[in-house]
Amino acid sequence: MTRPQWCCRVGALLAGLALLLILPNAALRAEPPSLTAPPAAAATIKPRIDPSKLLVGPRNATTAPSVLTDPTGFILFKQQQYYRAMSLAIRDIKRTAPWLASFSLIGLSFGYGVFHAAGPGHGKAVVSAWLVGNGERLRRGVAIAFLSALIQAITAVALVSVLVWMLGAASGVTREVARYLEATSYLLIAGMGFWLAWQALASRLLSRSLAPALAPAGHAHHHHHPHHHDHALCGHEHGAHDHDCGHNHLPPAASLDGDWSLRRALSIALAVGIRPCTGALLVLLFSSAAGLYWAGVVSTFVMALGTALTVSAIAAIAVGSRRLALKLAKSDAAWLGTIAVTLKAGAGMLLMLVGLTLFWGTLHGGVSVG
């Protein structure tokens, strides 16, 4: 498979996601319909009552259809059960423990920020960029790391906020909007899960088949990644790095030499940080789906702080101790890559399942989380 095809596929996927966002929105403008309830004309059709609404329904719940005689019914039943439990959990979090949930999210995000920047594939790129560094470069580099992390966070928040605002402005009926937003964010979550899994597996397969031909050990240019970016900034001396979202937290050392102005610093930081991190988008979507929008915003900035701290620490180590830096770089071993790919693929599939189940629930008139 050649690069253009990859790019097209990703483009199509993103376009598809965008369409999913825009289509229900456009439909809403034309005539306020509903994803869940029948339109007014069909008033005779009784809505199906969700089991969770019943006073005694949940406890003497109907038994599941047999998996042998009615496999479809069985799957639907199980799916409904699962969805109900999950949406009730989100509803309960919102009602009973929004602070606990918010702080967990924020803590998780900080940890993610710290470890994501230190993860396999990442250390090497950063360290190699800074091996020839000096004290002045380090100072500038740390400033750039914080600045670009901040810009990344702002981009992510702006993107999701515009999304929320767009959906909100489309209709005055807030409950309708909440429903679309919910359905859309579940779809996005599922789509992101699919993308993660697909990207992880595909990049693995491709690097197996192409890597030996293209690259001698330890100096692979992994150009198979679906989005090629920042090539002007990442010089080839950077060696192999996993081009995951938001991985260019540091510009190459060379670009920090010479004249130094706020304007120049900003432009470097912008180039690095303009693309929001998938992790941040994920947290924001999750949190707005769960009605914890502000916790998501705080989480995003805390995540950026964690990333900036780690990148700065790695850079400082690189300047301070060449040996330690080399050791860190060496730990970027193949088995770590395999673990990362497995984790990512598994998590992606799980996420896709969660997203699809929740989306399915909104379509079938389940308990709304919003």
Add this chain to the structure above:
Amino acid sequence: MIGRLSFASAMALLATVPQAGAHPHVFIEMTSDVVFNDAGLINAINVEWVFDPDYSAMATEDLDVNKDGMLTTDELEPLAKENIDNLKEWSYFVYGRLNGEKMKWADVTDYGQLMGDDGRLRMHFVVPFLKPVDPRTSEFIYRIYDPTFYIAIDFVGKEPVEALGNKPQSCRIEVRPVPDPNSTEDTKAMLATKGKDWTPDQEDDFGIMFAQPVAVVCKKGAAG
């Protein structure tokens, strides 16, 4: 990397499922009527429930079929019907004893729901007796409660139970206190630690200890 977070958050989400909430989960404020026929015999119990705002909001979501922002009795009917149908198995939560014997009811056919201006859902239903009961010659007591205490149902107001119809002069309605308030509080504390999926053993009749008995007491020998 990204995978790690999504995995963690998905797991966190899944892990919260069993611990969600604690007993009870729905709160109902209740009034009731004892219905007498022309001969002064009891032939039905009226029940009027006012649900807590949370349940009201959750239960009525999606039910505004014509999207006019109003919940009519018609729109609430499917929910009421399903609740009543399911409650049948549970004696409609109305547990009566006639001279100490458990009573059975005829099917509820008169019921309805409406949404109050205060955002609280109301439900009323009439539990018809299989056979009219003469309170002057027999001892009649009833309680209204959820045996598993998933739902807390409490009487409200100064006179939560009234008589309708031709009540004999010699009879009055007594709403008695719960038998043992102290142990009731202890049990409530215990139940608060239980999750949503928890139910008492089949034999346990938890709800009864929170339920105020209603008795129809008549002066013996004094005819109506």
